[in-house]
Amino acid sequence: MIAPVRPIDHLYAKLGDKVKENVLLAPYTSARIGGPADIFVTADSAAELARIVKLLWKQEMPFIILGGGSNVLVSDKGVRGAVVLNRAKAVRLHNGDKPSVTVESGVIFSNLANRCASKGLGGIEWAATVPGTIGGAVYGNAGAFGGDVAGNLLCADLLTVDGREKYTVEKMGYGYRTSVLKRGEVKAVVLAAELSLKNSTKEEATVNVQQFGAHRKATQPPGASMGSMFKNPNGDYAGRLIEAAGLKGTRIGNAEISPVHGNFFINHGATKAGDIRALIELVQNTVKAKYDVELELEIEFVGDW
Secondary structure: OOOOOOHHHHHHHHHHHHEEEEEEOHHHOOOOOOOEEEEEEEEOOHHHHHHHHHHHHHHOOOEEEEOOOOOEEEOOOOEEEEEEEEOOOOEEEEOOOOOEEEEEOOOEHHHHHHHHHHOOEEOOHHHHHOOOEHHHHHHHOOEEOOEEHHHOEEEEEEEEOOEEEEEOOOOOOOEOOEOOOOOOOOOEEEEEEEEEOEEOOHHHHHHHHHHHHHHHHHHOOOOEOOOOOEOOOOOOOHHHHHHHOOOOOOEEOOEEEOOOOOOOEEEOOOOOHHHHHHHHHHHHHHHHHHHOOOOOEOOEEEOOO
């Protein structure tokens, strides 16, 4: 009897040893939490990322893109279907009166900000403390210290079901930590982006980067986390509400609401995603009961819940 051909066999045939099975995702997330992916594929360039995504769409196989692994909570049960690890990291600087940078979506945003600063190019110093990749930042309109992607994006290079398309910042439909992609209004994958920069000096840009880094280090906790857990409600801060509710330092298993900043949940080792989720629900229910404020997640749940 001939064994049936599995969808993964088609991927093996096209991509070879880039395809792996049952890969634990915890090491690929900033919180160091998460079960296995059924299928795990690494993309080392934007062109390769596009090729892999097209194959997955053709196979009608569900998948997620994983970059820096921040802002996601991966289920203990893992991810059914495929996980594509985005390692597309080409960077091209454009000098002149209006400098910019074209960058593939797997580049770590903080590394890019530091690299630009070292060449006397500013404008994205605010991103020097932003975890995750350009792809995730473009997808979710990442921001910090008064800056955000919407303020710098000139163009996003997306792969849609119709092929590669250029999206202007207006077409991305940005709002606070959201976009047409995050809202599910457009089915697309971020391949690359062009960001505006400013001519500066190496000294000035580096000082800006260092100041942002020092402020972040002084106000946010060390340790494995997903970044900010909740969006800030209008006119207030999630961290302030969580602290006022007396929840800082609360633990479930090895998961803790940071005593330093209430909007960060820390993994103290071998933490289960279920424990983080239980803390999330505790915070949302307590803040709603005490202050009638519904805290909206900034992170996303990923995998089989």
